[in-house]
Amino acid sequence: LRAKSRLRRLRSDTRLRAAASPEGETFKETAMKGIKTHDPLRTNAQKLRRKMTPQERRLWYDFLKNLPQTVYRQKIIGNFIVDFYISSCKLVIELDGAQHTEPQAVEYDAQRTAYLQDIGCRVLRYANNAVDTNFAGVCEDILHNIG
Numbered sequence: 001l002r003a004k005s006r007l008r009r010l011r012s013d014t015r016l017r018a019a020a021s022p023e024g025e026t027f028k029e030t031a032m033k034g035i036k037t038h039d040p041l042r043t044n045a046q047k048l049r050r051k052m053t054p055q056e057r058r059l060w061y062d063f064l065k066n067l068p069q070t071v072y073r074q075k076i077i078g079n080f081i082v083d084f085y086i087s088s089c090k091l092v093i094e095l096d097g098a099q100h101t102e103p104q105a106v107e108y109d110a111q112r113t114a115y116l117q118d119i120g121c122r123v124l125r126y127a128n129n130a131v132d133t134n135f136a137g138v139c140e141d142i143l144h145n146i147g
Helices: 002-014 040-050 054-062 103-118 128-133 135-146
Strands: 018-020 026-028 071-077 080-086 091-096 122-127
Touching: 040 071, 040 080, 054 071, 054 080, 054 091, 054 128, 054 135, 080 103, 091 103, 091 128, 091 135, 103 122, 122 128, 122 135, 128 135
Parallel strands: 091 122
Antiparallel strands: 018 026, 071 080, 080 091
């Protein structure tokens, strides 16, 4: 029993996990001397799950959470974090606030969408005000695209 316990502890202490940051750098998670460095993309995704926007919260709790398909919130795909992802049909759902209308954000969103489409995902984008004013229509469109 002691040997198994020591082996388990040794494995967890020497475990390395590499991940890519948005800048393409490589980060490793180690347990050397009790200091851990974490993948910033993963940390950011966890924060985003805890602090959803009101529109994300409504779409999640009032619709997506109850779908028979597995829906992931703030899912990491490549070097991006998408709002919602349904893996069974490779469907990405993005909710866009007002900041997404700025030229720099429009270009970034186009690059994200191109990358996601290149790896076989379909991307649905909805403005936050569409969730506020036409929630049933957004839900119906998502159901239609799930197929």
